[in-house]
Amino acid sequence: MTPQLEIQLIAAVTAAACALVGAFLVLRKTAMLSDAISHAILPGIVLAYFQTENLNSPLLLIAAAGAGVLTVGAIEALGQTRLVKQDAAIALVFPALFSIGVVLISRFASGVHLDTDAVLLGDPAFSWIERLTVGGRDLGPQSLWLMGAVLLVVAAFIALFYKELKISTFDAALAGALGLAPAAVHYALMSLVSVVAVGAFDVVGSILVVALMIAPPAAAWLLTDRLPVLLGLSVGLGVASAVSGYWLARLFDVSISGAMAVMAGVLFTAAFAFAPDRGLVAQARRRARQRIAFAERMLLVHLLHHEHTPEADRECRVSHLQEHLHWAPAFASRAVRAAERGGAVRRSGDQLALTDTGRESARRAMVE
Amino acid sequence: MIELDYTLRTVALGAAVLGLSSGSLGAFAVLRGQSLLGDAISHAALPGVALAFLLTASKAPLVLVVGAGLAGWVGTLCVSAVVERSRVPYDAALGIVLSVFFGLGMVFLTYIQSQPDASQAGLDTFLFGQAAALVGRDVVTMAVLGAVALVAMLVFWKEFKILLFDPDFAASQGFPVRALDVGLTTLLVIAIVIGLQTVGVVLMSALIVAPAAAARQWTDRLWGVVALAGFFGALSGASGALLSATGARVPTGPTIVLVATLVVGASLLLAPRRGLVAAWARGIRNRRVLRVAGTLEDLYTLALAHEDVHYPHPAATLQTMTARPEAVGPTLDRLQRQGLVEPRDDAWALTARGLAEARRLARTRADEHDAVRLGTEAGGSTP
Numbered sequence: 001m002t003p004q005l006e007i008q009l010i011a012a013v014t015a016a017a018c019a020l021v022g023a024f025l026v027l028r029k030t031a032m033l034s035d036a037i038s039h040a041i042l043p044g045i046v047l048a049y050f051q052t053e054n055l056n057s058p059l060l061l062i063a064a065a066g067a068g069v070l071t072v073g074a075i076e077a078l079g080q081t082r083l084v085k086q087d088a089a090i091a092l093v094f095p096a097l098f099s100i101g102v103v104l105i106s107r108f109a110s111g112v113h114l115d116t117d118a119v120l121l122g123d124p125a126f127s128w129i130e131r132l133t134v135g136g137r138d139l140g141p142q143s144l145w146l147m148g149a150v151l152l153v154v155a156a157f158i159a160l161f162y163k164e165l166k167i168s169t170f171d172a173a174l175a176g177a178l179g180l181a182p183a184a185v186h187y188a189l190m191s192l193v194s195v196v197a198v199g200a201f202d203v204v205g206s207i208l209v210v211a212l213m214i215a216p217p218a219a220a221w222l223l224t225d226r227l228p229v230l231l232g233l234s235v236g237l238g239v240a241s242a243v244s245g246y247w248l249a250r251l252f253d254v255s256i257s258g259a260m261a262v263m264a265g266v267l268f269t270a271a272f273a274f275a276p277d278r279g280l281v282a283q284a285r286r287r288a289r290q291r292i293a294f295a296e297r298m299l300l301v302h303l304l305h306h307e308h309t310p311e312a313d314r315e316c317r318v319s320h321l322q323e324h325l326h327w328a329p330a331f332a333s334r335a336v337r338a339a340e341r342g343g344a345v346r347r348s349g350d351q352l353a354l355t356d357t358g359r360e361s362a363r364r365a366m367v368e
Numbered sequence: 369m370i371e372l373d374y375t376l377r378t379v380a381l382g383a384a385v386l387g388l389s390s391g392s393l394g395a396f397a398v399l400r401g402q403s404l405l406g407d408a409i410s411h412a413a414l415p416g417v418a419l420a421f422l423l424t425a426s427k428a429p430l431v432l433v434v435g436a437g438l439a440g441w442v443g444t445l446c447v448s449a450v451v452e453r454s455r456v457p458y459d460a461a462l463g464i465v466l467s468v469f470f471g472l473g474m475v476f477l478t479y480i481q482s483q484p485d486a487s488q489a490g491l492d493t494f495l496f497g498q499a500a501a502l503v504g505r506d507v508v509t510m511a512v513l514g515a516v517a518l519v520a521m522l523v524f525w526k527e528f529k530i531l532l533f534d535p536d537f538a539a540s541q542g543f544p545v546r547a548l549d550v551g552l553t554t555l556l557v558i559a560i561v562i563g564l565q566t567v568g569v570v571l572m573s574a575l576i577v578a579p580a581a582a583a584r585q586w587t588d589r590l591w592g593v594v595a596l597a598g599f600f601g602a603l604s605g606a607s608g609a610l611l612s613a614t615g616a617r618v619p620t621g622p623t624i625v626l627v628a629t630l631v632v633g634a635s636l637l638l639a640p641r642r643g644l645v646a647a648w649a650r651g652i653r654n655r656r657v658l659r660v661a662g663t664l665e666d667l668y669t670l671a672l673a674h675e676d677v678h679y680p681h682p683a684a685t686l687q688t689m690t691a692r693p694e695a696v697g698p699t700l701d702r703l704q705r706q707g708l709v710e711p712r713d714d715a716w717a718l719t720a721r722g723l724a725e726a727r728r729l730a731r732t733r734a735d736e737h738d739a740v741r742l743g744t745e746a747g748g749s750t751p
Contacts, residue, residue, distance in 0.1 A: 031460035032404050035467075081644065083636055084581045087459075088403040092581055095574035096629040099622030102496065106618055207411065207570070208474075211467035218456045218464060255478040261471025268464055272454055280453060 001140070006128040010143050011242035011260060014200045015212050017151040019238035020158060021193050022213030023231055026221060027169050032087075033072065034213045036094040037190065038197040038206040040071035042101025045198060050108070054130075061150075061195050068194020069187055071097060098206075122205035124246070124256045143203060150199040154192055158231070161185065166227055204257040211261035212238055219271035222278045237267050295335035298325065300344055300362035303354045317350045376613060379499045382507040383609035383624065384602040386563040389514035390572070391579035391601020393521060393559040395594045396552055398580035399532055404462050405444065405553075407573035410560050411466040412443025414473025414569050417494050418480060427491075429509040429565070436561040443469055444553055470569070497568030497621035499609035510562045517558040520551075521594075528552055529590055566609065568621035575601060578628035585639035604628035656702075661729055662690060663699045664708060668726035671718055678723075680715035 001009075025031050044067030048060045071093060078089040128141040139145070158165060168175035168182035175182040193213075200209045220233035245260030252259075273280045302325065306315035314320060321332040336352065339345040344358030354362065397406055416439025417432050424431050443465045450461040477491060493501055521528065530538040531548045539545045556576070563572050583596035608624030637644050666689045671677040683700060687693035700716055703709040708722035718726065 026457070026460045029457045029459060031457070031463040032407075035407070035463055081636070083585060083642055083644075085398075085401055085403065087401060088398050088577050088581050091403040091407060091573055091577040092629065092632060095571050095578075095625050099571060099574075099625040099629075102622040103618055103626070207467055207470050209467075210463050211471055214460050214463040215468060218460045221456065222454055249475075252475070252479060253482045254475045255471075258471040258474030258478065261468050262475055265464065265468030265471070268468070272450060272456075278454060283453070 003128045006141050006144065007124050007256070008243055008246050010127050010141060010147060010203060011124050011246055011256070012239045013144065013147040013151050014203045015216070015238035015242035015260070016235045017147060017154050017196045018200060018209060018212035019216045019234035020151075020154050020231060021189065021196050023217035023220070023234045024165060024169055024189055025193065026214060026217040027227075027230075031214045031218075032090060033075075033190065034193055034197070035207075035210045036075065036090045037068045037071055037193050038201075038209045039094040039098035041067045041194055041197055041201075042098050042206065043067065043104060045201060046101050046104045061198050064198035064201075065191040065194045067097075068197070069191050071194075072187065072190045122201060122203045122208070122257050124203050124260075127203050147199050147203070150196055154196060157188070157192060161188070165189070204260065208257045208261040211264045212241065215261075215264035215268040216241060219268040222271045222275040237271075238264070241267055292335060292338050295327070295331070296339045296342065296344070297361070297365045299335050299339055299352075300354065300358050301365055303345065303352060304359060304362040304366075307354060307359075313351075316352045318347070318352060319350055375500075376610060378504055378507055379502050379609045379613045380606045382502045382510055383499055383566055383605035383620075385507065385510050385514050385605075386559075386566055387575065387579070387601030387603065387605025387624075388598045389517055389601075390559045390563050390575045391583075392594045392598035393517060393555050394576035394601070395580040395583060395590075395597040396521075396528060396532060397556050398577055398584070399590075399593070402556075403577045404459065404573070405447070406556065406560060406576035408443055408447060408462045408466040409440040409557055410564065410569045410572035411473075412446075412469035413437070413440040413561055413564055414470055414494060415439050415476055416442075416473075417491065417564070418473055418476030421491060422476060422480060429506045432494075432565075433509060433513065433561045436564055437557050439469065440557045440560060441554065444557070473569075493568070494564055495568050495570060496619040497564070497566045497571070497624075499566045499620035500613045502566060506565065513558055513562050517555045517562075520555055524548070524551065532590070563605075566605075566620055567624055568619070571621040571625045574625040574628060575605070578625070578632050579604065582628075582632045582635035585635040585642045600628070600631050604631055656699075659690075659692070659695055659699050660702055663696060664703060664722065664726050665729055665733075666690065667709065667716065667718055668723070668730065671723070671726075678717050678719075680712040680717035682715040686716070 022031075022034065025034050041064040044063040045060055048057070048063035052059050054060075075086070075089045075093050078084060078093065079086040084092065127143040130142045132139045132142045132145050164175065164180045164185050167178065167180055168185045172182045175185070196213075197206070197209055200212070204212060216237035217230065217234040219237050220230045223233055224230050241264035242260050245263040246256055248254075248263060249256040249259035271279065274282075276282060299321070302321075303316055306312045309315075315324065318332060318336055321327050321336075322329055325332075327335065336345065336347065339358065340347055342357075344355055344361055346353050346355055394406065397403065413436035416435035416437070418435075419439070420431050420435025421427065446465050447458075447461045450456050450464070451458050456464075480491065527538075527543060527548050530541075530543060531545060531552065535545055538548070560572055560576065563575055567575055579597040579600035580593065582600050583593045586596055587593055604624055604627040608627040609620055611627070612618050612620040612623040635643070638646075640646055663686060666686050667681060669689075670681045670685065671679065674681075683696055686700070687696045690696060700709060703722070704711065708719060708725055709716050710719050711717075
């Protein structure tokens with residue numbers, strides 16, 4: 001494999017793992033905990049790194065999972081004192097832990113693999129360099145094996161505890177009543193988020209991992225109502241962000257992880273605007289359709305009202321609608337066309353007449 | 369008095385100014401439950417800094433700050449657009465804006481670095497902040513912007529206060545709630561961009577939340593929280609910046625954040641009424657008072673069952689009447705010191721004063737019981 005392909009593969013596997021855990025964060029409305037965890041695991045990573053001198057060591061994963069669970073516990077304990085609100089507790093705990101990590105790095109680790117820029121950004125460009133060799137045989141980049149294992153653990157966890165995850169996400173009270181231990185599920189999920197964040201750490205850093213965790217599942221949620229589809233779409237969108245981000249970065253010679261986050265944002269924006277049912281465009285079109293449908297009914301009622309009256313000749317003209325119903329000419333002709341298409345109105349020149357169907361629906365509209 | 373040289377004085381002054389404005393304006397954000405909005409705004413500001421530099425090739429503080437402010441403001445607009453027009457929840461919208469804008473900022477920064485004639489050195493201090501790089505003109509810019517924001521806060525004090533505590537009432541009284549909301553958010557954006565160069569985009573949010581969270585523990589009044597948050601912010605800013613500028617190789621942002629966190633920790637523990645220590649002491653005192661009253665009443669109950677009310681009863685009998693038998697001994701000692709009981713024949717008897725006190729307690733208890741019963745009946749009969 002060429003380094004190019006390896007980098008894309010590492011990025012794609014990372015994005016997939018992020019999207020899977022992120023989907024549950026988004027659905028549980030705890031998305032910002034991903035931000036908190038990805039920052040707060042830094043001291044755990046730094047201390048474990050001082051021990052092992054290797055960013056791909058499994059010890060880092062364990063230390064980070066511990067740090068992540070501790071962080072979430074600290075946030076909840078602080079919130080339970082009622083002295084600060086839950087969101088303020090998040091905003092107090094993770095900057096403090098992150099600061100400790102940064103101070104540790106800049107005091108004791110300057111110059112080695114772990115510097116303060118790498119913490120923020122990671123860099124997929126170098127992720128393929130450290131190789132996994134067994135008996136002199138090159139088995140591929142360490143990062144790829146690490147992230148592959150993380151992805152496998154995440155997928156296995158979701159498959160095994162799918163029912164528990166699903167019920168505790170959508171109805172925590174029911175999960176508790178059924179004895180599904182929502183609190184245990186919560187903390188298990190949080191330690192998975194920590195493990196993924198550490199695994200993704202040297203690929204995308206601690207801020208951009210949030211983009212890969214939140215943006216693809218949020219976009220997917222605008223596209224579907226079904227959890228399995230949502231998980232699949234999240235992974236698809238995450239991988240698409242990773243690969244397209246890689247090529248965007250190559251094209252302009254910029255930060256790969258930054259470009260991946262930008263692409264995740266672009267895909268989310270696309271879903272926000274064009275999602276078939278919930279997108280801005282679909283919303284606008286639905287409103288426009290409703291407006292025309294309402295105008296059509298108003299037109300029918302208007303015609304019914306003036307039918308067979310002395311002033312019918314004057315009232316039942318297209319040109320009169322602008323005056324009587326305050327419709328712009330273009331809007332009036334659209335409403336008339338819609339009514340004609342529905343077979344409710346016959347038009348001869350400027351003159352409008354109700355058909356039998358039209359009369360019937362006008363009467364129905366007035367009863368309603 | 370330690371003599372500060374000119375650079376250190378500049379640094380301390382600048383950090384104090386930014387702490388003052390972010391602390392006091394942050395108080396509004398925290399009280400409105402928008403603690404994490406500051407995080408999104410500060411990260412969203414990064415592409416604005418880079419873009420301002422790309423477009424103007426200038427590193428003048430005002431240019432970069434305006435760029436940062438515009439980008440941060442656009443970020444808040446994106447958050448509210450996503451929340452209002454889709455089912456994506458608030459915190460997911462914050463997370464998306466925060467990380468995507470930051471990613472865009474990194475793309476711009478690396479693009480600038482790849483340009484051959486780049487004189488971009490200094491832009492990356494916006495990540496973690498570097499107080500040591502502050503010069504006089506930076507501090508002047510910060511002070512002017514901070515003063516503008518604080519004056520605006522004071523001018524619209526009443527409006528912001530009512531927006532904070534009861535937005536529905538504000539709307540019903542004809543206050544332009546939407547405009548006030550945008551105005552207050554704009555002031556928050558200003559407070560954040562003032563600090564970006566010194567604290568960095570990554571940790572600026574802590575300086576919004578921490579001083580306010582600390583100040584809230586000491587007072588219940590809005591002006592008290594705002595003023596104290598400003599003071600705590602200035603204190604953390606100045607001392608953190610000095611620590612970082614004098615100590616080697618420690619970035620400023622984390623140092624300031626750690627100082628601010630210490631202030632929060634101390635406030636949570638030591639604040640007179642809300643503090644954890646005070647609450648703990650209160651709990652002990654309350655439990656002790658209840659135990660004393662309980663044992664006295666138990667002794668009174670025994671006394672009533674006997675023809676002589678002053679007949680002594682053994683502690684072991686009292687121990688069978690309470691959930692915490694091991695506390696009966698110390699409680700009796702306490703009652704004896706208060707002159708309410710006296711030991712006689714290896715047992716305990718009510719004194720005359722003890723009898724009076726026990727009767728008073730029993731009466732109060734009966735009154736409370738009546739009040740509760742009446743209250744339930746009254747509650748039951750009203751719809």
